[in-house]
Amino acid sequence: MTWPDTGVSAALRQTFAAELDPQFDRGWVDAFAAVPRHVFVPRYYAQSDNRSWRSVTLGDPGYMETIYSNQALTTQLDEHGIPTSSSSEPALMLEMLDALDARQGDTVFELGTGTGYNTALLSHRLGDDNVTSLDVDPSLVEAAAFRLEKAGYRPFVTTGDGARGWPQRSPYTRIIATAALRAVPAPFLDQAAPGAIIVAPIGYGVLRATVTAPGHATGRFLPTPAHFMPRRTQGAAPAFDAVRSVEPADTKVAPTDILDRLRFPLSIALPGHSSCSWRDDDGELTAVGLWTEDGSTATAHVSGAVRQIGPRRPWDVVEDLAIFENVPPRDDFHVTITPSRQTVWYNAPDGPSWELPGGDGP
Ligand SMILES: C[S@@+](CC[C@H](N)C(=O)[O-])C[C@H]1O[C@@H](n2cnc3c(N)ncnc32)[C@H](O)[C@@H]1O
Missing domain, CATH: 3.40.50.150 (Vaccinia Virus protein VP39)
Structure with a gap:
């Protein structure tokens, strides 16, 4: 030293x-x-x-x-x-x-x-x-x-x-x-x-x-993006095999949005989620995967075909974020904390809001 x-x-x-x-x-x-x-x-x-x-x-x-x-x-x-x-x-x-x-x-x-x-x-x-x-x-x-x-x-x-x-x-x-x-x-x-x-x-x-x-x-x-070490958990693995047999639905949200434009709001709306992406031999993105600790899993192909299983319906949460046309500034997201709930709200107290999972740790 x-x-x-x-x-x-x-x-x-x-x-x-x-x-x-x-x-x-x-x-x-x-x-x-x-x-x-x-x-x-x-x-x-x-x-x-x-x-x-x-x-x-x-x-x-x-x-x-x-x-x-x-x-x-x-x-x-x-x-x-x-x-x-x-x-x-x-x-x-x-x-x-x-x-x-x-x-x-x-x-x-x-x-x-x-x-x-x-x-x-x-x-x-x-x-x-x-x-x-x-x-x-x-x-x-x-x-x-x-x-x-x-x-x-x-x-x-x-x-x-x-x-x-x-x-x-x-x-x-x-x-x-x-x-x-x-x-x-x-x-x-x-x-x-x-x-x-x-x-x-x-x-x-x-x-x-x-x-x-x-x-x-x-x-x-704060206005700045931040990516700190995610919580270490014992959550379920993504159910990619099972999701393959689900009938696909159409999505209007570009799959890539969860990796950039909607990355921050999704981290608030679907706390602790994980995501991944697949690419072809030329390095072009073909699909994204999204899952939560209970094993709820979604895949979204760049064609717009979405498949999902599990109680959290992860892609429904993504669809709800389609209210954001551009990258929403982080400092437009406010928080109100009381002893019983922690609410994140966007722009105005009666605007879109999400509940944080009650006072848990990292
Ligand atoms: C990004 S690092 C911290 C960087 C540190 N402030 C520095 O200047 O080097 C995150 C740290 O949080 C610790 N950590 C994770 N969960 C924790 C918990 N529940 N209580 C205390 N520390 C925790 C990890 O072990 C890790 O060392």
Whole structure:
């Protein structure tokens, strides 16, 4: 591990911080200039054209340049080669920290310690005693605590399900999640101080909400797209074999829309869904697949033929989103949270709306 800095890492970090968007709070940009990302990401995994992963560490060509660039870096893979932890894209981290609006005197709870890099940025700005961070993976917590100390920070980090918060150190004036949630976990609201700000990825967007009364919050999504690690689940596999025997119906929605134009609203309307696509030998998209954890499955061919089975009727949900002619701006999606429900509404409280699955975790 190279810390203190070599001249190279210090110079690269200054350039990297200077290139972050100046519209955001200067205090956070200064934190990015001070906190050494390479200490928190001594190794990342890069995917080759054939989709295999290779490990890149200090001394490998391009390592330090990649660390000090605006790239999300995969830092942990499971036994199937599926990413399970990453260091998020710095520009998105900055935007989320700016939205959190945390200043001296704030107490922050973070779900998703991961590498500890974001935890270090919080400690740098707010002081160690004001930062509490949880990760569900004990090996990540151990490594993060070691690296935090190495870089000179001693926030409170521990292992646990961050969706339960950490009541022992509450109330928190600021709460941030760095793993994708389906709704704001109820303990976040229970452990929030009056007026607390919550910033959390929900589906393919990032929600910023303000606690207005115990158990109540209102907010809206940030304009920026976000793709955080999806929840790890034991859901049913897609029923592609069974769906093949279903009589097809016609759809007016272009199948590709679920991969781009409708990607964000679909993540709100069909929380936790998975999708895939099929291509021909020329690389042209031929069909998409869509399924939910209960095994409800749909396939949509580019010809417009749709087949679906299961109680969720996934393509019916897609059809309902045909109200959006263009890409709907994320910040037109608002959220109203009460102790009994979390409602996302588009443009106006009496506009199209969707219920988030009641206060569950990541
Ligand atoms: C995108 S990474 C976090 C990046 C991190 N903030 C950083 O700067 O490196 C998401 C992390 O969330 C963690 N995670 C997933 N589910 C969680 C849960 N229920 N409670 C706490 N952490 C969780 C994962 O283990 C993973 O390390």
